[in-house]
Amino acid sequence: MSEIIKIRRRILQENDHKASQLREQFKNEGTLVVDLVSSPGSGKTTLLEKTIQHFSERLDCAVLVGDVATELDANRLQAAGAPAHQIVTGGACHLDAHLVAAGLEQANFDEVDMLFLENVGNLVCPTSYDLGEDFKVVLLSAAEGEDKPAKYPAIFTRAAVCLITKSDLFPYVDFDLDVARQNIKAHNPNCRILELSAKTGAGMDAWCNLVKERLKVKRTVVV
């Protein structure tokens, strides 16, 4: 085995160890944790702004958001009404479990019902990193093209949910929804696929219900 493969394997093992500790912590706290992954600009922060607002009077949400630079997204999410903490990776193209643990320590959130992790915009690097989440969600926006699940299969294989975002753009872009669905299902037949527009609100209820149901199931299992 080459040195590079050995080092990469060790990094992932250490990450998995930390992720297991986080998962145990989230289980004890009864917090549902969702990792959002997509290419840059697919609509992660906008989706979270609307999700936070949807739950504002019923459930407590918090967000850890990763970006290579700036605190812009954390500022947006705080303005939307949720405790949010920015992890500035300074170059790293993904969050890892150690960054999440350090971010949580710095953020010092109160216990929440749902913790959203907005990963760094990237369809490749976040795939291999367990963050202790309950499930990963991949976003694919209408403007990106229906071929992306075929070209970047790993994250579509790993994600439990795929959100086809910016559905309000369907009339204006050449996006073949049927082919997109086939491309996702080819890699992950069990993937739950939802179409939505955070801009118009179409499909947002289905997404929020899905998250709420997952929280219910998690708490039923824990208790």
Ligand SMILES: Nc1nc2c(ncn2[C@@H]2O[C@H](COP(=O)(O)OP(=O)(O)OP(=O)(O)O)[C@@H](O)[C@H]2O)c(=O)[nH]1
């Ligand atoms: N038309 C339309 N535009 C949207 C929608 N959701 C997000 N946008 C726009 O898409 C752009 C990127 O949205 P963000 O929410 O910042 O995307 P992101 O995935 O968080 O981006 P990064 O954090 O940089 O990876 C912004 O100009 C949004 O206003 C939508 O449902 N419809």
Ligand SMILES: [Mg+2]
């Ligand atoms: Mg963002």
